[in-house]
Amino acid sequence: MSVAELTTSIQYTRIVSYAQVASIVILSYDTLLTLDREINTIWRSKFSVMKLMYLITRYSAFVEGGVVIAQLSIPGDWYVGCSLTFKLNACLFVFGMGVGEIIMTNRTWVVWQKNRTMMFALPIFYVTLWSGGFAAIAIFLGSIKFDPNPRTPYVGCYATAASPIIFICWVLIFVYDLVMLILMAIPTFRVYRSGGSSRFMRMVYRDGVVYYIYLFALSLVNIIIALTFPTDLILIFSLMLRIIHALLACRVVLHIKEYANRVGDVSGQAIPILSLPNHTHPPRKSQSQFQ
Numbered sequence: 001m002s003v004a005e006l007t008t009s010i011q012y013t014r015i016v017s018y019a020q021v022a023s024i025v026i027l028s029y030d031t032l033l034t035l036d037r038e039i040n041t042i043w044r045s046k047f048s049v050m051k052l053m054y055l056i057t058r059y060s061a062f063v064e065g066g067v068v069i070a071q072l073s074i075p076g077d078w079y080v081g082c083s084l085t086f087k088l089n090a091c092l093f094v095f096g097m098g099v100g101e102i103i104m105t106n107r108t109w110v111v112w113q114k115n116r117t118m119m120f121a122l123p124i125f126y127v128t129l130w131s132g133g134f135a136a137i138a139i140f141l142g143s144i145k146f147d148p149n150p151r152t153p154y155v156g157c158y159a160t161a162a163s164p165i166i167f168i169c170w171v172l173i174f175v176y177d178l179v180m181l182i183l184m185a186i187p188t189f190r191v192y193r194s195g196g197s198s199r200f201m202r203m204v205y206r207d208g209v210v211y212y213i214y215l216f217a218l219s220l221v222n223i224i225i226a227l228t229f230p231t232d233l234i235l236i237f238s239l240m241l242r243i244i245h246a247l248l249a250c251r252v253v254l255h256i257k258e259y260a261n262r263v264g265d266v267s268g269q270a271i272p273i274l275s276l277p278n279h280t281h282p283p284r285k286s287q288s289q290f291q
Contacts, residue, residue, distance in 0.1 A: 012232035013158060017072050023239040024065040030247050031058070034254060041257040050103070054253045057100040061246040064092040068239060071157045079146035082157035087141050093242050094137050094169075098130050100249035101176070104215075107208055107252055108180055111187050118183075125179065129172050136168040166234065167226045173241075174219035181212035207255065211248045218244055 031038075042054055067089045074081050105122055112118045143163035188205040218241045226234050 008230075009158075009232050012230060013156070016233060016236045017156065019236045020068050020072070020239045023243045024068065026240075027061055027065060027243045027247070031062075034250075037254055037258065038250075041254055045257070050253060053099050053103055054250055057096060057103065057246050058250050060092055060096040060099070061243055064089060064096060064239070064242065067092065074157065082146040082159075083144065086144055086146075086157060086159070090137050090141055093238065094130075094133055097173070097242060097245055098133075100245050101126070101130070103249045103252055104180065104211070107204070108183050111184065111204060111208060125176075129176050133169050133172045136165050136172070139163055140166045140169075162231075164226075164231075167223070170219060170222040170226055174216070174223055177212055177215045177219050181209065181216050184208045184212050204256070207252075211252070214248060215241075215245060 038058075042051060045051060067085050071082065071085045071089065074085070105126055109115070109118050109122055140163050143161065143165075144159055145161040146157060146159060184205070188209050191205055218237070222237050222241055225237055229236070
């Protein structure tokens with residue numbers, strides 16, 4: 001590697017680190033904005049599967065952020081530490097995204113009125129694509145090397161070799177978000193065309209579509225980056241995708257729980273996201289409970 005190439009590589013690595021720190025700042029800022037709501041609607045509710053998934057989605061992102069900070073702080077010549085933190089970061093990324101996507105996918109199933117076909121199709125689709133993602137990540141992690149390099153005087157990890165298969169992960173996430181966006185858009189269009197106008201309906205359908213538009217756009221950006229940017233920059237937006245995905249998935253739970261509390265479900269039961277109302281009327285109390 002020439003001096004010019006090394007200099008450019010170091011600059012690119014710094015740019016990626018700035019983007020990662022910015023992502024962590026966004027996560028912290030959003031958590032502060034919603035902390036009071038989270039305490040009232042999540043922490044004070046009884047234990048449930050959805051509560052557990054919410055906490056995993058939200059706080060695994062902080063753990064991942066801590067791992068990223070470690071990558072940026074440890075000596076660049078500690079190759080074992082770099083390898084361990086990089087692999088842990090990748091595992092947290094896939095795990096956190098996967099749990100958050102369960103929340104979003106469940107919402108999609110519910111707006112389809114718990115259609116029996118969807119009940120089987122969505123889990124199969126989920127397992128197929130996310131299994132592919134885990135396999136691609138495993139191959140990618142097996143190819144990562146932190147060999148001795150001229151950059152060792154600098155703080156922070158620097159990979160000297162990696163498989164381009166990480167691109168497959170972005171494609172799989174892109175495909176998944178695209179399909180979920182279409183599935184959310186179809187019932188939303190039908191509801192608005194039929195004249196449904198309840199506040200709860202607007203929140204569930206409109207926000208669901210908007211959230212998936214955001215995720216679809218972020219996935220597309222990552223694919224464009226992987227195709228057009230230098231190798232040192234291919235992960236510049238990966239943590240941002242993970243953070244935004246976690247924040248949106250958690251907002252799904254917060255919004256529906258808050259609505260249930262406003263209409264009288266203050267018994268401390270589990271988060272009411274598995275049962276939604278019909279197209280034009282708010283949920284009855286018996287429908288707002290978690291199954």
